[in-house]
Amino acid sequence: MIYDFIVVGHGLAGAILAHTLRSKGQHVLVIDEPRPSSASNVAAGLLNPLAGKRFAKSWLADEFVPAADAFYDELEAHFEQDIFIHKPIYKIFSSVEEQNTWMAKSAGTQWEGYILETHTQSINQPTIQDPFGGIMIGKGGYLQVSEMLQLLTNELLEKGLLLPERFEMEQLTLTEQGVTYKAIAAKHLVFCEGYQVIHNPYFKWLPIQPTKGEVLEVQTENFEAECIYNKAVYVVPVGSGKYKIGATYDWRNPDEEPTPQGQQELAERFSQITSQPFEVTNHWAGIRPAVRDRRPLAGVHPEHKQLSVFNGMGSKGVLMAPYLAAQFAAALTGQGELLPEVHISRYFSLYYNYINHKV
Structure with missing residues (x-):
């Protein structure tokens, strides 16, 4: 069997992206090592449409807030459980x-x-x-993040779509058809590792x-x-x-x-x-x-088109992730494009500097 996507990481960003891809009919395998102290599990899950001390509306709040409401409403209906408290x-x-x-x-x-x-x-x-x-x-509230992640984790485990283990980079092979990981084949792999991306040999050049x-x-x-x-x-x-x-x-x-x-x-x-x-x-x-610029990071690797990243939400993941996951899922399946403000192409110069210094 060949999966459409492997998603590495099942924190807030990875879980929302994996669920979004599955809702679009994609066959998704998630690989994630359970970590109770991850930022997603620790967070209070605040959704605040106002940004900090500047008394400004959060970036793209008019798009992010309705998308977040719709996503969490859908999850609540799906699991028949309250997870977002307005x-x-x-x-x-x-x-x-x-x-x-x-x-x-x-x-x-x-x-x-x-x-x-x-x-x-x-x-x-x-x-x-x-x-x-x-x-x-x-238009604010909080997401019960750890409860949501547990519900999604249990569902993936029941369906055999989650490997609860540390991702071993040395087991990853890039192929013309996509990727293989151990004995698993997929057309594409998305890294949603949070801050651990600083250790990722394919994306460590990103300014996390x-x-x-x-x-x-x-x-x-x-x-x-x-x-x-x-x-x-x-x-x-x-x-x-x-x-x-x-x-x-x-x-x-x-x-x-x-x-x-x-x-x-x-x-x-x-x-x-x-x-x-x-x-x-x-x-x-x-x-x-x-x-660095307080914008998320999403997009396909500049050279390895089998790999992409979805990361960098900081403290705004509850607000931003549903909208951006829907947009990224559409881009990955050829049905849309990413916002330029979040596309990793804005940092491709860092990649080429990284490669040149490596050589």
Whole structure:
């Protein structure tokens, strides 16, 4: 049997791409070594259509948000289980200057549906510290990432479409017909390895910056759980008085070990949002694949047309991956093209420099 695609990696990006290809009738085999501390399993799965401190709409939010909604709705119907929780996001102003920055940007129709309310003073929730007010953002929420990945993993295992093992690069052979891996043949192989792509001999030239992120789970009482909170960190309610707090950004020490410094930073920032006491019940760390220009990386290798990559979502994978996976699946099956902004062709000069230095 010859597979249409082998997908290496079953984190958020790989799982969404593999499911998308299968939904288009492609015969897909996934190879993935289970890693509980992977960035996808650690993440709180936040979907926020507003970008950071700049008070700008996330890049292509008008395309990404509906595609994400449709994809997660389809998965929920498929598995008959809730996996995406729609919740507004209360972005708390940290100063009068930040409030003024937002007020200067808020005019115009581009915010329609995204901004539910603007508060220029506290919303007067007794446990919330927001003296300068904030904005209530619509069309947000969070994906239960580890639950989604487990559902998709179980389905692939039941159908015999998942090899739960480390991918051994030395077992890969490129052929005129595609690739062979051990005794398996496929027309095409897609690497969805997250930050591990820095070790991939075919794609290590891509400008991936491994970035460590730490996340806390805390238990607290009498804290308003009707929305997600955002002020330097996100605070995501996950049920039974528990909240995920994150995330740190550390590109100097990209390992998967939680640190006392990370816990202290997150705890202090949470204390700036609520006056309630809390107990840390869990602490995780994972490594995200960040990209120099903050755009994902997708496309076919410049020389080896049997190989491609789908990577570099950083902290925006829940928002971006469904739309980009659909677009990439269409491109891989000859039914569409990729956005130039995400195509790896923008970095082909790095590949040729890499090859020239190698020779």
